[in-house]
Structures are given as C-alpha cells and as structure tokens.
Amino acid sequence: MTDETIDELIDATYAALCKHGYADLTMQDIADESTKSKAALHYHYDTKQDLLLAFLAALYEDFTARLRDPEGDDPAERLVTFVDRALTPPARDDQRAFQTAILAIKAQVPYDDAFAERIGEFDAFVHDRCRSIIAEGIEQGVFRDVDPDRVATFLVTLFNGAHVRWVTEGQSADVTQELFVEYVRSQLLADDASEPAAERAP
Amino acid sequence: MTDETIDELIDATYAALCKHGYADLTMQDIADESTKSKAALHYHYDTKQDLLLAFLAALYEDFTARLRDPEGDDPAERLVTFVDRALTPPARDDQRAFQTAILAIKAQVPYDDAFAERIGEFDAFVHDRCRSIIAEGIEQGVFRDVDPDRVATFLVTLFNGAHVRWVTEGQSADVTQELFVEYVRSQLLADDASEPAAERAP
Numbered sequence A, B: 001m002t003d004e005t006i007d008e009l010i011d012a013t014y015a016a017l018c019k020h021g022y023a024d025l026t027m028q029d030i031a032d033e034s035t036k037s038k039a040a041l042h043y044h045y046d047t048k049q050d051l052l053l054a055f056l057a058a059l060y061e062d063f064t065a066r067l068r069d070p071e072g073d074d075p076a077e078r079l080v081t082f083v084d085r086a087l088t089p090p091a092r093d094d095q096r097a098f099q100t101a102i103l104a105i106k107a108q109v110p111y112d113d114a115f116a117e118r119i120g121e122f123d124a125f126v127h128d129r130c131r132s133i134i135a136e137g138i139e140q141g142v143f144r145d146v147d148p149d150r151v152a153t154f155l156v157t158l159f160n161g162a163h164v165r166w167v168t169e170g171q172s173a174d175v176t177q178e179l180f181v182e183y184v185r186s187q188l189l190a191d192d193a194s195e196p197a198a199e200r201a202p
Helices: A003-020 A027-032 A038-044 A048-067 A075-087 A095-106 A113-139 A148-169 A174-188 B003-020 B027-032 B038-044 B048-067 B075-087 B095-106 B113-139 B148-169 B174-188
Strands: none
Touching (some): A003 A027, A003 A095, A027 A038, A027 A048, A048 A113, A095 A148, A095 B095, A113 B148, A148 B095, A148 B174, A174 B148, A174 B174, B003 B027, B003 B048, B003 B095, B027 B048, B075 B113, B095 B113, B095 B148
16 A cells, blocks of 8 residues: 555545544445545455554654654743643644544543554653653753652643543633643742743743 | 332443443343333433433432532632542442443534533533632632632543543542642642641541
C-alpha cells in the first residue's frame, strides 16, 4: 500500500467517524469517503477494528509530532505551552463529532485490549512529557520540590476531563487552560520564582 | 406502577448495563434481569431510551442524596469530603462495567438532547455544590478571594477526567483525591488559614 493510499484511508476514516460516530461505523461508510471500494479496504485491513487501530496509530503520530517540542527555555513556559497545545486540537471540521467518536472508543477500552493499548499511549505520552518538564523545572529551581509523577497524573486526568466536557457541552477548554496557568503559578512555581513566563509576556 | 416495580426495573437496568454495555443493550436484556416480561417493560416505558432516562433520573436522586450534605463546619473540610465522596462511587459489583456504560451514554450526548439534559444535571449539581462551599469559605475568610464559579468548573472537569481514567485504566481515584487536597491547600486556602481539616486530623 502506498503512503498516499494510507493517507487517503486515514482521512476517509476521520470523515466517516465524524459523520456516523463509532457505534454505527461500517467499512462501507469509510469506503464511501474514499475513492476505494469496500473490497479494497478489506484487502488492506481484515477488519474494521484493524483499520481503526491504524487510524489511531496515525492520530498518535500527529499528536506527538505537534506536542513533542514546546518552545521556550523556561520550564514553566514550556509546561503552559504544552498544556495549551494539548487542550487545543488542530482546527478541523466536525471537531466535536470527532472527539465524540474518540470518547466512544474510550468506552470500548475495557472490552478491547488493542484499543486499550492505543488509547493508553496518548495518556502515557502526555504523562511522560509533563513529568519530564516538571522534573527539569525542579532541577532548575523554578518549580517546587513536587513529585513530578503525581502532578503528571493529575494533569492527564485534567486532559481527560476537558475531553469529556468538550463532547458533552461543546465547550472549548478556555477555562481549563486559564485555571491550569493559575495552578502552575500557585502549585508548582517555587516561592522565589516569578510569575510563569506566559503571564510575564507583554 | 408501584415503587417496588420501579426499583426492580432500575436494578435490572443497572445489572443489564453492566453485563451488556450501552451499545448492545436491549429491552429483552433488561427484562431478563427482572421478574417482568419484555412486554411489561414496554407497557411502562415506550422505548429503551425512556427507561434509560428514568434510570438516569433515579441515579441522579441517589447521587445527590449521597452528596447533598457533607459534614463539617469548616468549608475546607466540607469541600474535601464532598470531593472524596464524589470520586468514590458506592461499592457495587461491576462498578467499572457500570462506569463504562455511563461513559458510552456521555458519548451519545451530542446526538440526544434528553441524554444531554440528564447528564448535564450531574455536572451542574457538582458545580453548584462546589461553588457554594467555595463561596462560603471565601466569606468566612478561610479561602482566598478566588472566583467560585471558575474553580467549580475546574473541579467538574477533574471529576469527568477521573471518570474516564477509571474506565480506561481501571484506576481508582486515589491520586486525584490526594492531589485535590494539595490543590485546596495551596490554591484555595487563604495565606493565614491553616492546613485543610482533612490533613489536620490525627
């Protein structure tokens, strides 16, 4: 399969998930969003689940590429930038419909080890990046001597909550972002550190 | 319909949701968990959705009864108790399976106004209770002069996040609870207030 074909099927899966949701999705729905036949899809992916797993893998690549290197030398600034980006998915049509389909996939996790593994990777990535930025901040004396692992767990929980509220209320994550910045300031910054860089900016 | 019948159908719905999940649930599955026939169920509830809405209403009654009056005079202690209880659902069999079914219902919210209203009630209750405890704490000088509405929004997001992680990782909310207590201490308590009561306890 060429990269072009893979990209097309990934895009078709995105569009079909937005249109039909997870529960009602069929291989025919995905084929209808592409130039391929349903038989061609089955040639490449035995089952709908195989295609969805490939889709989640592509999504993970995008997600991590977008979040891998937050700018800035100051760990507080980097943590704020990281959270901002993680809470602001790329602007695309039907973003709420898409996030809803992903939430429905999360509700499959207890019944499906392969989905569990893929979904777990997103949380693990956010956890690891947050933990390492926090550890760096502690080392530099910018952050208080918190447990980076536990604070990262807290942040992953917050991300998951922002995801649900986006689906159930169609709310953007603005308030979560603002309160997170306050959290960094009051909870993480060492007493003698100044305001987070994001707030110092002119 | 007698209260006893209602209670029986609510219990049967709980058991059927745990066993079959939301997506595959049928009226027959619910009837199978009760002493009633599928026809009897349809006599009381036109559709599966009507029965599920009645179920969510009963769940809401239990939830709010359990959380309405956290003990303690100290607002910090009451807030911590409230969050503890909200994060610790009553011990029942198949709790994870049940929370999974509720998450699947949350993923229906954008497509279903009646579910949206029912699910929104839970978040609104948590929001309102947190907001009023925080406002009381500010008035008493125990909490800093934060915006009770925004902090309550933050807490509702956290609850939703704990729900998802419980489903996707089978994790209890212990770390969230601990970090929430730290959050109350560092973020909410006025500078001249002492530690939250939960931490002062012998």
